[in-house]
Amino acid sequence: QSVLTQPPSVSGAPGQRVTISCTGSSSNIGAGYDVQWYQQLPGTAPKVLIYGNNNRPSGVPDRFSGSKSGASASLAITGLQADDEAVYYCQSYDSSLRYVFGIGTKVTVL
């Protein structure tokens, strides 16, 4: 059981918008710690998609966006594409456990 709660899966048709939620608590996201999002394509290492709640590294398309409110955060993917099929992890910092991840959300493009 992860400290950060994510839905196990979400799906959408090509071109649609999907969102992934990440719910924490007062000891992590709610304490003001930043949220990051990582994309893990099949058989590869994770890659940072969003850092500092809503910042994209260079090279990440602006179809990906992050937001944070209170003890929760969200990742939105607009214009869903086939190669967006991957597992997406949220990550933050916890005052007791240090670095924590969500369980991961598998995105399926229908």
Place this chain on the structure above:
Amino acid sequence: QVQVVESGGGVVQPGRSLRLSCAASGFPFTTYPMHWVRQAPGKGLEWVAIISYDGSNKYYADSVKGRFSISRDNSKNTLYLQMNSLRAEDTAIYYCARGVVVVAAAPGWFDPWGQGTLVTVSS
């Protein structure tokens, strides 16, 4: 380019030891904290340990505290993870990741990640 490359994984019996290495290149290794993160087969990501840029501070996940030891050799741009008293539940891909911090004392994030090295603990 900025990259980290892990090595040292393999099959080991329960109770035995193994040391992983991570060679860094393309960035000033001596100025960055470094992490180990693992992923059990078919499971999610679990942070394992962090070491400060100069090796003076080290922190561990409760699941490995007292058994694993993180270290670094800044003269060789190399990170290590010494794993002792290995258990079946330590079976995982172990990733090395650079810690990125833009605000002093902030936790930061992981970027980049290596390709990982598989550790299998089995008799």
